[in-house]
Amino acid sequence: MSLIKSYFSILLVMLSFHLLGQEKKIGLPEIKNYNRIDYKGDTQIWQINQDKRGNLYFANNKGLFQFDGSSWRKYALPNSGFIRAFKIDDSGKIFVGGNAEFGYFKPNSKGKMKYYSLSKLINKNATKIISIIWKIHSYNDEIIFQSFTNAYILKNNKLKILEAPYRFQFSFKVGSKLYFQDHKKGLLEYKNNKLVPLEGTTILNNKEIWAIFKLPDNKLLIETINNGLFIYDFKKILPWKTEANEFMIKNGALGGTTLKNNLIVLNSATNGIIICDKKGNIIQHFNKKKGLQNNTVLTSFEDNKNNIWLGLDSGIDFINENSPIKYFGSNHGISTVYASVVHNNNLYIATNQGLLYHSMKDIFDDNNFNLVSGTSGQAWNIQVVGGQLICSSNKGALVIEEGKTVNIIDSNGYISFKLIPNKPNYMIGCNYTGFALFEKVSNKWKYKNKLEGFYGYPFSFQIKNSNLWFQLDNLIYKATLSDDMKRFKSIKTYKNLSQRDKGIRSIQQIKNTIYFQKNNHFYKYSEDQDLFYEDKKISNLFKNIPEITEIKEDDYGNIWYTFKESLGALMKNKNGTYNNIITPFSNLTGNLVSNFLSVNTMNSENTFIGLTSGIAYYNLKQKNNFEVKPKAYIRSFSYPGDTLILGNGQKELENYKIPYKSNHVKFSFSSPTFENLENVEFSYQLEGFDKKWSSWSNNNSIKEYTNLREGKYKMKIKVRNSYGIQSDEALLTFTISPPWYRHTLAYIIYTLILFIIIYLIRIRIKIKIRKSKYYERLEQRRLYLEKETKIRQEQYELEKEIEKLKNDKLKTKILAKDKELVNNSLQVAKKNKVLNTIINKIKDINIDNFDEATKTQFTKLNRSIVKEVNADKSWQDLEKHIKNVHYDFLKRLKEKHPNVSSRELDLATYLLMNMSTKEIAEIMNISTGGVELARYRLRKKLGLNKKENLTGFLMSI
Template identity: 65%
Template sequence: MKLAKSYFYITFFTLFTISFFGQVKNIGLPDVRNYKRNEYKGGTQNWNIDQDKNGNLYFANNNGLLQFDGSSWRKYPLPNLTSVRCLKIDKSGKIFVGGYNEFGYFQPDNKGKLQYTSLAKKVDKNKIKIIDFIWKIHSFNNQTIFQSFARAYIFTNGKLSILKAPKRFQFSFTVNNRLYFQDVEKGILEYKNGKLYSLPNTTSLNNTEIWAMYSLGKNKTLIITLEKGLFIYENNTVKAWNTEANNFVKRNNSLGGVIINNKFIVLNSVLDGIAICDFDGKIIQHINRKKGLQNNTVLTSFIDNKNNLWLGLDNGITFVNESSPFTYFGFSYDISTVYASVIHQGNLYVATNQGVFYHAWNNSFKEDVFKLVEGTTAQSWNVQVIDNELICANNRGALAIKGGSVVKIIDSKGYFGFKKIPNHPGFFIGSNYDGFAIFQKTPNGLTFKNQVAGFDKSSNSFELDQSYLWLKKDESIYKMSLSEDLSRFSSIKKIDRLVPEFKNIGSIQKIDGKIYFQTHNHFYKYSIEQEIFYEDKNMTKLFKNIPVINALSEDSQSNLWYAYDESLGVLMKKNNTYKNIVAPFSNLTGNLVSNYLSVNTIDSKNIFIGLTDGLAHYDSELLNNFVTKPKAFIRSFSFPGDTIIFGNNQSKTENIRIPYSSNHVRFTFSSPTYENLENVQFSYQLEPFDDKWSNWSTISIKEYTNLREGDYVMKVKVRNSYGVQSEPSTISFTVSPPWYRHFLALMLYFVLLIVAIYVISNRIKMKIRKNKYYETIEQRRLYLEKESKIRQEQYDLEKEIEKLKNDKLQIKILAKDKELVNNSLQVVKKNKILNGIIHKLKEIDIDALDDSTKFQVSKLNKSIVKEVNTDKSWKDLEKHIKNVHFEFLKRLKEKFPTISPRELDLSTYLLMNMSTKEIAEIMNISTGGVELARYRLRKKLGLNKKENLIGFLMSI
């Protein structure tokens, strides 16, 4: 009965969601992305937001106009550098802006750069000295109206007119193609045909600021005030809108809001973020700083062309992905890593790494946090409903839960999960840290029976069929048989591969009541009769084009959820056919719990997925409107000296021609795809430079250097975070050739080539004639040279013969010199001997001799003296030596003028290679005298000790 009641709650809640909530979900929080001022490089406050037809977003910021294209931010300040308080983009693409004492518009020039045109200059400064802040801009009946506190400036067909406030304007609003002003004295005024008309009974709001007005249907207008709350103007009457939304505004003050799909109202608050309510005033979603906003003061809100919400904050900008089929329960709901989830008796229970948490399922999730189930504070691997009893597989044991607390600890061992045992009604088996245990259902609930003996390995991946318990551990499986009394395993077999060609087992799972074994996306069943694994071709075919999976689970709707590479996909079953859906889950990549695929499908609109940082809620029925084809833009094209910007609503640029000196080009890409920007990827190809498309990358910049001259086409496409690709975006440009490769230059080269060929051919002919002439001359010259050479050789031969004769003669002379020297030395020796004899004769006592002997001795002495005195050999020797070595002595005297005759003689003797003894005898000096003379000669000749004296003399 309780289970039926629970399903009633689920069904009712789902129908309620379909009927009233539509796209804005009240389950969980949408994905929130904050942009801080250091990212957009602007001021803190952002007062207004708008979007052009190309998807670019614009923000009225304290530092000027901000533009965001999905890849980069650009800032355009006003001339007086004041803050921009409002902006409006009209049908022509002009971006009208207003600030303090300044208003005008931006529009692109012929190169796509936004240029500002001031309309404030049209105001007569003699009549209006201070324009004040422009707070609102409206495009109304082909007019652009700028509203300040004192007046409105109406720009029509290039002219400016002025509408004065009766007392003082607060703000202005367009509702159902009608323009309203709030005056502090006259109340709400409607602008028609250039005049203001009071709305009856609206002066009651004079004491508060109206920040927004929206239509809630025919003749029913919602008025949002700063601090007095919400009011309905209907049938010329103002009355308080006493709803949950009104209480929120009174409590937190409101700065206006925006309408979503004519179904929901976004209420900006000063103190507590935003609240989204339906047209009945029931708050569906509340997002504040605790739930992801970077600031609680929301100055403006805007719905883009994909129904996503942008918030301009008092400090920063925030993107809220309201169009996504995903919402999340994270840190703001006080839950962390989720391993499993289940609904039981009106509560949603989640098993996390910190314990089991729960939240009432039939109540709104917008405010409450999840509460901890008392007694479960520990790692909780699973939470399951077993025979209408909620059981938690916890680190502390198997725990029975009721409401918000543990009512019984069934077993104190740590558990991973529980399953029914086939053919044993009322019996269950649980996988614990020591193996497996048996549990039995009793009137008092689930009770522990016994630990199964014979196996002590643990794992969370196991299945049972009629015969075996199958356990996957690491990359193997175990086939185990339970005994009849369930006390032990009667057989255990480890299996490392299912078939010879595939090693390792990827996963085991039960699909449609049958156990499948998966390896490399091939699915096998086990034949008990043949004891073999055989492939199920249909299941294998189903996963043929899917990446290799590591986990697979069948949900309550027979959909097949699979995990691969930290990503998630599903084969949705409808009419017995499966449709593979991957794209929406790419945002969950990297956030899935490893080895714990947790998908809890209640129905097609309520699917819970466990994440490492919380729980995701997925509404599969929102998918069709969610994934759209993105658009790619080549945002800018830069080259040295210039930059061309595309996508600013300018007219299409013709083919761009750049000079060869600027052939270093740079492209930036963008895509107005603001969901999960970190996963948006680009691919590009520059034809004909690139042979193929580049690999997908998140980098949105590409440069090319040193491009050759020619025509180029740059193509880029984008792939959003859901894997959907855009059509290519292209621009064409031409790199002009350098002057020396220009067409005219080539023509000139051709003419010069013809002239050069003509000139060269004539020169060649002349050269040939000259060559023939010079060849004759050369032959004659060679003949004469040859003849001259023969004569020279004859002359040289004669000179050589003469030289040989001279050498031979010189040798003979030297031989004669040597012979003469020897003879002279013999004479010297003879004379020396004769002188010795004379001395000996003088020593004889002549008086002692007789007269005859005396006469003979005297005659002998005279004869010897005569012989000595009459010998001219020495003088002949000197004369001969001087004649033979005359040239040598002459050269020596010229080089060394101070040399003495005695030294010249010594030099001659040394040149003749005479020994020291011979020189001493010739010069009649001692050998020591010869050495002394040699020393003096060396000194006069300037020779050092290492130089050879004789060699030096021979070189002269």
């Protein structure tokens, strides 16, 4: 009975939650901050608007800033003054107003914004000096520029002045009507070129109006800066007694805007903005604590995707109201969330800081989540088991009631708990050392015993009959409980689910059946056959889904799964079919807690999802347009010498032609998709150059190509938003003209030149053939003469060779004769030597003892020998012959070494003739020692060192 009461209580909470959800919004959407460094302007933003292509514009103290989702552009007034107001018309003109200046920006043919002043049309001598333009309106066919002193009306390119009765404050266009506030006349309606006072509005003369909104029943909601909000029924003005009014009185009002869903944004001076309905109930509140850059909001704007832009006193903020995902994060005191549950009208979340909770009654307030006493530290899980709220944490298994720890069942650290099927009074808990059994006694859980036989802790487990199934180290474990439930009587492991699917990815329970999953194939276990077999029906549900890592079925039959750090869901229909939903959860990619898929589906519309940095709230029924195709634009096209800004309202050409010298082109891309810009990705292809599309990237909004050849090119670009929705292609066609030397006219000239060259070559060939024949005859004649000359030359060479051979033979004979002559001369010298010896010995004979006849004969013999010696002239002939034969050698030697004596010349000649030292000594009639001395003196005069050969040197001369 208590279990029924518990579920009934939860149902009531869900119902109240659902009803509250119709009025107030839970959690915070994504908020993106842009500071002055991002857009490179001044701090204050005065007005925001959007053109037909989705580009956003911001009025700033430094000028008008344009943001296309990828880049910022600045358009300044000539006097570099600030811009307080602007208006974009359908033609692309942007009317702007600043300090003593107003006019409009209009794109030229190249898309560059050019400013045209209208204030110069005013005769400044005929009226008051123009002050600051605060408001600009498009009313019927007029453009109205409003300052505090006058309104300047532009119609049919003519300007006229509407003077203030006393002094204008601000003006407001509400629906099809235009209202002015005058400091003495109250509210005035502008119609038929006149200002008509409204009844009962002079009560506002001392109250500065910043905004007027249209309410049902033909009423107006008037917002004053310091006095709050008032209702006007065109007869009287009464305070709007609502919580929105109380907020604005307390925090000061600075205007606002009406949203398409009939809600109103009210800007405050000191506490951000509130979003309220037209009954004054506050739906949402955003301030600095919740993510804004500061609390002073000067302007607000809803874009074409129903998201909110805020112009602050310092910077720009973007609120992604269109997203079905909202967040509770660090601004609510939350870190990593592992599990969540709603119990007794409280939302509990298990985090790495402990178990936190927040009352569902004030879930919309700014208050932080509170820490459940006694749970500080790591909390792994929070579950309602058997009607009791149990927290699995480092500090043990804790029983929680009304935000407090009322009992510690077991002090061991626990991961999770599960009831044993068919035994509702028993549950099993997984702790850091294994498993433990708990029993319900007197409606309270009590620790019973540890389950012996297993040590370790898996992150999750499933129970069927008496078997516990879990995975650990890529193995499947089946642990079977003993009958007394004190231990595991057996533990069996399985490596593979099948031959095809090795190992295990996840174990989960779907439709009260345990499934084992690998590669998106789902298996059941057969107890009888002890094997796993595939359930084709469940596998087919995930056939077209990426490989799954974790799966969880919620209480409504929806199947949640994770893949590649992303989240998806198979939402169950009433007829039992499923719708696969991935897109809304794309922004959660990378923020899910690994191995702890935390999905808390409270009802068919509201779900809480645990993240690494808080908890996300998903509203399935929230209307949004995130599945609308984004639009991709080629924002600029530039090349050396020129830049084209595309999409500023100018008439765009179908084909751009650029010269070949400017074949270095650059493109910038954009998409007016401002949600989760860091996940917006571009892909491009230059047809004619790239063979395929580039890979998706969020860092390629600019692309350059260099040294392109001439030809026609088509630049194609597409974008994919953060939800994975892909745009249609955007195209830009351009042609690069060829260089002059590859131009068509150049090729015609080349062809003509080629024909002329061929003609000239043909003529030249004919002339060359004639000349060739002529020269051929000459060549034949030349060859004949050359051959004849060669024969004669060969004859001459032969004769010369013969003559040389003759001379060589003669020289050989002469040398032989020289040698023979030398030998003969040596023989004569030997003979003379013998004769001289005989003469000397004869002189030693005493002839006194001879008789006269003998003396006479002896004397006659002596004279005869002496005569023979003196009469021999062979030696003189030898010297003469040698000098004649070696005349040239002696001449060269004398020229080179003039200090060589005639005696040394003779020695050089004998050495040249390769005569031995003994032979030279005999010829020169000196001793062998004298020959060596003579050689030494000759070497010295010739300047030879000891290592140089004298004979070789002489032969080289």
